Amino acid sequence: MDEIVDPRSVDRPNSYIGKSVPRPNVKKLVEGRGQYVDDIVLPRMVHVAFVRSPHAHARIAGIDPAEALAVTGVLRVFTGKDLEPHCDPWVAVLAHLKGMKSAPQRPLPIDRATWVGEAVAAVVAETRASAEDAAAKVNVAYEPLPAAVDMETALEPGTHVIHPDLGDNLCFQRVNESGSVDTAFAAAHKVVEATFHTARHTGLTLEPRSILADYNRASGKLTVHHSTQAPHMVQGVFAQHLRLPEGDVRVICADVGGSYGIKVHVYPDEVAVAAIAKIMARPVKFIADRLESFSSDIHARDHRIKGRMAVDADGRIAAIDIDDLTGIGPYSVYPRTSAVEGNQVVNLVGGPYDFANYRARTTVVFQNKTPTCQYRAVGHPIATAVTEGLIDLAAEAMGLDPVEFRRRNLMADGSYPRTSPAGMKFEGLSHFASLDKLLAMIDYPALRAEQERLRGAGIHRGIGLAAFIELTNPSPFMYGIGGARISAQDGCTVRIDPDGSVVAATGVTEQGQGTEGIIRQIVAEGVGVPIEQVRVITGDTLTTPYGGGTWACRGAGIGGEAALQSALAVKEAALRVAAAMLQSRPEALDLAGGEIVERGTGQSGGRSRLALSELARIVYFRGDTLPPDLPRELMQTRHFITKEYPFAFTNGIQAAYLEVDVETGLVKLLRHWCVEDCGRIINPLLVDEQVRGGIVQGIGAALYEECPYSPDGQLLIGSMADYLVPMAAEMPDIEVGHVETPTRESLLGAKGAGEAGTAGAPAAIMNAINDALRPFGAKVHAQPFTPERILAALGKVPAI
Amino acid sequence: MSTHLDITLTVNGERVSRRVEARRHLVDFLRLDLGLMGSHAGCEHGFCGACTVRVDGAVVRGCLVLAAALDGAQVETIEGVSDTGEIRELQEAFIARNAAQCGYCTPGMLLTAAELLRQNPAPTREEIREHLSGNYCRCTGYHAIVDAVAAAAARRQSGVDGRASEKEAITTADARPPTADRLER
Numbered sequence: 001m002d003e004i005v006d007p008r009s010v011d012r013p014n015s016y017i018g019k020s021v022p023r024p025n026v027k028k029l030v031e032g033r034g035q036y037v038d039d040i041v042l043p044r045m046v047h048v049a050f051v052r053s054p055h056a057h058a059r060i061a062g063i064d065p066a067e068a069l070a071v072t073g074v075l076r077v078f079t080g081k082d083l084e085p086h087c088d089p090w091v092a093v094l095a096h097l098k099g100m101k102s103a104p105q106r107p108l109p110i111d112r113a114t115w116v117g118e119a120v121a122a123v124v125a126e127t128r129a130s131a132e133d134a135a136a137k138v139n140v141a142y143e144p145l146p147a148a149v150d151m152e153t154a155l156e157p158g159t160h161v162i163h164p165d166l167g168d169n170l171c172f173q174r175v176n177e178s179g180s181v182d183t184a185f186a187a188a189h190k191v192v193e194a195t196f197h198t199a200r201h202t203g204l205t206l207e208p209r210s211i212l213a214d215y216n217r218a219s220g221k222l223t224v225h226h227s228t229q230a231p232h233m234v235q236g237v238f239a240q241h242l243r244l245p246e247g248d249v250r251v252i253c254a255d256v257g258g259s260y261g262i263k264v265h266v267y268p269d270e271v272a273v274a275a276i277a278k279i280m281a282r283p284v285k286f287i288a289d290r291l292e293s294f295s296s297d298i299h300a301r302d303h304r305i306k307g308r309m310a311v312d313a314d315g316r317i318a319a320i321d322i323d324d325l326t327g328i329g330p331y332s333v334y335p336r337t338s339a340v341e342g343n344q345v346v347n348l349v350g351g352p353y354d355f356a357n358y359r360a361r362t363t364v365v366f367q368n369k370t371p372t373c374q375y376r377a378v379g380h381p382i383a384t385a386v387t388e389g390l391i392d393l394a395a396e397a398m399g400l401d402p403v404e405f406r407r408r409n410l411m412a413d414g415s416y417p418r419t420s421p422a423g424m425k426f427e428g429l430s431h432f433a434s435l436d437k438l439l440a441m442i443d444y445p446a447l448r449a450e451q452e453r454l455r456g457a458g459i460h461r462g463i464g465l466a467a468f469i470e471l472t473n474p475s476p477f478m479y480g481i482g483g484a485r486i487s488a489q490d491g492c493t494v495r496i497d498p499d500g501s502v503v504a505a506t507g508v509t510e511q512g513q514g515t516e517g518i519i520r521q522i523v524a525e526g527v528g529v530p531i532e533q534v535r536v537i538t539g540d541t542l543t544t545p546y547g548g549g550t551w552a553c554r555g556a557g558i559g560g561e562a563a564l565q566s567a568l569a570v571k572e573a574a575l576r577v578a579a580a581m582l583q584s585r586p587e588a589l590d591l592a593g594g595e596i597v598e599r600g601t602g603q604s605g606g607r608s609r610l611a612l613s614e615l616a617r618i619v620y621f622r623g624d625t626l627p628p629d630l631p632r633e634l635m636q637t638r639h640f641i642t643k644e645y646p647f648a649f650t651n652g653i654q655a656a657y658l659e660v661d662v663e664t665g666l667v668k669l670l671r672h673w674c675v676e677d678c679g680r681i682i683n684p685l686l687v688d689e690q691v692r693g694g695i696v697q698g699i700g701a702a703l704y705e706e707c708p709y710s711p712d713g714q715l716l717i718g719s720m721a722d723y724l725v726p727m728a729a730e731m732p733d734i735e736v737g738h739v740e741t742p743t744r745e746s747l748l749g750a751k752g753a754g755e756a757g758t759a760g761a762p763a764a765i766m767n768a769i770n771d772a773l774r775p776f777g778a779k780v781h782a783q784p785f786t787p788e789r790i791l792a793a794l795g796k797v798p799a800i
Numbered sequence: 801m802s803t804h805l806d807i808t809l810t811v812n813g814e815r816v817s818r819r820v821e822a823r824r825h826l827v828d829f830l831r832l833d834l835g836l837m838g839s840h841a842g843c844e845h846g847f848c849g850a851c852t853v854r855v856d857g858a859v860v861r862g863c864l865v866l867a868a869a870l871d872g873a874q875v876e877t878i879e880g881v882s883d884t885g886e887i888r889e890l891q892e893a894f895i896a897r898n899a900a901q902c903g904y905c906t907p908g909m910l911l912t913a914a915e916l917l918r919q920n921p922a923p924t925r926e927e928i929r930e931h932l933s934g935n936y937c938r939c940t941g942y943h944a945i946v947d948a949v950a951a952a953a954a955r956r957q958s959g960v961d962g963r964a965s966e967k968e969a970i971t972t973a974d975a976r977p978p979t980a981d982r983l984e985r
Contacts, residue, residue: 022895022898023898026894027891027895029900029906030882030895030903030906030907032878032879033838033882034903036837036904038841039831039837205904206850206902206905206938207842207902207904255902255903257840258902258904258938258939259902260938289844511902512901512902685898689898689901689940689941692943692944693938693940693941694941719845719847720845720848720936727933727936728933728942728946729930729933730933731929731941733943733946734943
């Protein structure tokens with residue numbers, strides 16, 4: 001089957017892998033004719049509005065729904081006690097995260113609210129407006145309790161223990177250590193250190209969390225239209241906790257208006273909606289509004305990291321030692337858990353570099369704030385900011401250019417496979433090739449010259465570099481081994497229909513990245529048909545092969561390989577039928593452009609013998625004319641799971657060029673570059689846009705985004721006027737370059753590309769700001785790098 | 801709460817009459833009363849621009865306009881301007897350039913971009929960025945959107961009807977040389 005993807009066949013008519021093919025599903029989106037969950041209207045559909053806690057921590061002494069029930073159009077009010085008999089609680093821990101603990105959580109709490117924004121009651125009404133009117137009239141008797149708010153004091157004796165049964169506020173702790181760290185620091189030529197903060201922020205999907213659950217009491221089936229990244233995972237969770245057979249739960253996920261990890265979790269309020277649908281046996285819709293999105297969507301990246309780096313006299317890294325602390329809210333989030341981010345930090349710090357002695361501790365604590373969990377690039381932006389921040393400090397301490405210091409320390413391109421000091425296994429990375437390409441793109445000497453020249457004119461520009469690694473194509477080592485029912489395997493079913501068109505159903509899902517587009521490219525090339533003849537089905541647990549969905553950059557690498565293998569299998573099956581029809585041999589035939597053709601490069605090579613539509617017509621309608629024992633299986637399913645490596649790591653490097661106004665503290669972004677290596681690129685257009693979009697999310701974290709809390713645990717943002725996000729005018733043009741080091745675990749060779757931008761951007765921005773501030777001896781290491789923080793670093797306003 | 805008003809207005813060229821709650825905003829009116837789902841509610845505070853529509857020719861935030869105030873108005877939504885072909889160049893450029901990912905902001909972004917091109921047929925990248933800065937996009941990072949608006953403007957300026965088939969788009973969008981080792985095992 002190798003001929004199909006032979007390099008010499010690149011210019012064949014149906015060669016699509018590696019080309020910038022526009023996505024088939026964009027046309028409906030640009031005409032406003034997609035279908036998001038809130039666009040679905042069902043007969044007898046009702047709406048839910050939640051009553052949410054205004055307290056960080058409070059006992060719920062009672063809930064009186066009488067006034068709410070009097071509002072026109074209101075049907076029911078549900079409390080935690082009302083749902084208790086219908087839904088089993090969950091505890092979000094993973095067995096492989098040793099010692100991790102969390103408390104049982106329910107769709108609505110029974111007697112205690114533990115963060116501002118936690119849903120404590122659900123109002124069901126004929127319209128969302130009525131439900132909201134009534135929610136304001138539900139009388140909840142709260143008795144405020146002491147709150148654990150500051151993660152720095154979460155483990156101190158005087159701090160209130162949120163879940164007394166757990167004994168303390170510690171969720172998880174891990175030390176990842178190798179080599180002789182203390183010896184290396186004792187012998188170091190230079191030691192640099194800093195304390196880094198990454199701000200608690202959130203994904204802010206433009207489409208809020210959305211769910212429409214419908215239960216048919218006669219058939220016993222629960223159908224859930226859900227804006228999610230992982231339909232099969234949701235199916236399993238709803239089945240388990242609502243005590244339904246898994247086969248009786250169908251999760252359908254049409255268009256998703258942004259996800260970025262926000263929509264891969266199980267939210268208690270969404271489980272409540274499913275439970276209410278089961279109780280009321282009618283369609284129940286919940287669409288979060290923006291305020292409740294801020295207080296109930298997962299937050300992320302609330303970390304304080306103390307970091308040290310030891311360097312020898314040759315400017316080589318001798319050791320890295322970090323101490324990470326993160327506050328995750330009152331519960332670990334189900335089922336992926338909220339310990340994974342800290343765990344990723346201790347796995348990823350120092351990732352691009354060749355050094356021997358490593359110690360990284362993460363301490364994950366409970367607090368009375370919105371729960372945190374995995375958001376795009378989970379842990380990577382934190383690890384990269386710490387690593388690259390220390391690298392620039394070390395370069396400065398050694399009097400070396402940041403590029404030269406990286407050259408002395410990056411893992412050599414020819415040195416793979418190898419294992420990092422943190423224990424990560426790398427199949428093949430390209431740090432030097434990526435660095436060289438980046439330097440050529442940015443014209444480094446010219447940029448430095450410009451920086452120097454403008455400094456003389458009082459204009460302070462900075463160049464910041466950030467090398468990174470990115471974990472993609474996860475195996476069961478990520479979640480499965482810990483006991484979570486989250487599939488690392490994915491499947492694809494490809495079939496040829498009677499008209500010769502092809503349908504591919506895949507377990508990976510589309511949230512705008514272009515999953516459907518790349519699956520279509522792969523299947524068109526794999527089968528050998530024009531791309532217009534391929535349709536792709538995603539996001540339906542009833543009609544697609546069981547799979548994990550799209551997260552952790554697995555869509556292309558895992559789902560793509562399953563699609564390629566099933567497409568090749570269908571082609572093989574079709575050629576077998578064709579050989580019988582044409583009195584030939586399957587090996588002598590090929591499928592190209594939707595035609596059965598002679599294989600080979602000789603005179604007859606490529607000559608059309610039979611249209612695929614004719615073959616399909618015979619198979620489906622005149623099977624009597626084929627040999628009786630001939631298999632005619634024009635539908636094939638293949639699955640793929642990575643086996644040799646727990647993760648397929650990618651790598652890359654970013655550069656930021658910006659200007660700091662030292663009078664106002666404002667940062668103006670000028671240019672941004674990224675070279676990344678995601679292995680085989682299926683669609684350069686889509687990969688570049690994943691990188692760009694990811695970079696801007698990372699810039700948001702670096703400069704603007706923060707979910708601030710008062711000391712008593714009040715969330716201090718309520719709208720997008722308070723929570724700033726990158727807008728077009730402030731963002732720079734972003735140039736993207738590639739190096740391709742395919743994984744050899746699959747025929748396709750693709751790794752993930754969706755998180756690299758977010759992983760590296762905050763570090764590049766931080767280093768560029770500090771580079772601009774170098775003449776003043778000022779540095780910032782606490783995100784977001786607001787004007788106030790920059791002015792404080794410059795000594796122009798008091799430190800905050 | 802129960803104050804209702806009768807309104808008659810034109811939406812995408814069709815006359816519609818409805819009794820609406822005084823508090824119902826335009827985007828809810830379009831979605832819930834007329835079933836026009838192309839305009840999206842992103843924040844309902846007037847910040848994100850996902851609900852952008854046109855009222856009497858001017859771009860407005862659908863969440864900040866009350867339906868009850870629109871008696872006699874002309875309203876145009878993404879569905880309407882798609883059907884008339886008015887913003888076809890922009891839509892084609894968005895598709896070719898992958899300037900839409902999840903698509904939730906896209907209708908509002910397109911209407912805002914169309915407004916810019918009406919006011920300024922040959923905007924610079926900075927002018928495009930400035931004009932689109934009331935429309936939030938979390939997916940693209942804006943670069944592709946700026947490219948697409950610039951491309952649509954250039955196409956309008958050159959007067960070329962750039963309706964490209966998908967096949968042509970594949971060829972023209974592919975600036976990368978084939979990799980020599982592709983899929984070799």
